[in-house]
Amino acid sequence: METITAWAWGPLSLWTALAFLRHQPHRYVLQLAVSLGQLYGDVLYFYTEYRDGFSHGQMWHPLYFWFYFVFMNAIWIVIPSALILDAWRHLSTAQSALDSAKRKED
Template sequence: MASRPADENFAHPYFPLDLHLPHYRENTLPFHVVVAVVVVSFAVAFLATWMLVRRDRFGRVLRFEEKAILCWFGMSGCIHVILEGYLTLTSGTIAGSNTILAQIWKEYAKGDSRYVSNDTCTIVMETITAWLEGPGCFLIVWAFITRHPMRHVMQLAVSIGQTYGVLIYFITEYYEDFSHGPLWHPIYFWLYVIGFNAPWAIIPPLLIRQSWRELCQAQRALDKVNGYMPPSDGRGASSKKKK
């Protein structure tokens, strides 16, 4: 790892080496405490949702898969609104703050310093995630519990947003040569950048596929009710059923 200049403007643990953060204050909590707080908080949000979403409004017991998906959205909603929402509200001063949420972000920023340098693209992305996708996650939980017809539309929309966000996150960092953290570092790169973001690169695409299939099935059923037959002439045009 490259050595850092002795100038006080560089007295922080972030990359690139010349990143200017004159208001930076060192965390008061050690690394393992911050990571433990994050993991426990995620687990609490997941388990709390698990306890709350046992049945739908008709009294039917939810299947394991249904509960797991709703717990994913419950946990994601808490992360988006609380953790990422805090970042969007304090992005300009977060490097100099030592609240528990600020210390979480300052620790994570050791793998990606864009989260303490008020990077425009990152903050815009996180603002959309926090204030659109976050409430959207909670709305999905409510829609599935109440069996609202919009439930798969909302799941599709939020999952597309989450997938788009994680793609922007990695693609922009790739084009900047992963210059905002120590590449291949076992904690800062593999745990923080890859590990903590991996669920949002894997689960939302699976939920997009599920909602896509459900919505296509619903459209086929609606077409049947409305008297439309599937294409049969090979040209992709639907024909009206003869009465």
């Protein structure tokens, strides 16, 4: 998963940032793709650790388990989820506007 993160999500994240800075029309599609990828990676990380019985760290330790494992990784669930909802809202609004314009043409 780290290889995909480094080779795919890194450049794609840069492209997304540039698309927002330049107000390119595909910026929310890129935001949705990157956010879904980040969310998938973090869910996969939590699941594999759960499946391995949390054997890679000290279970229930306040610093290693709760802060590093739970809190620091939960950030990568909350932020992409919020960005997915934001992209959904913008893309839905754009599609509604396009549908309304097409109805008026007909």
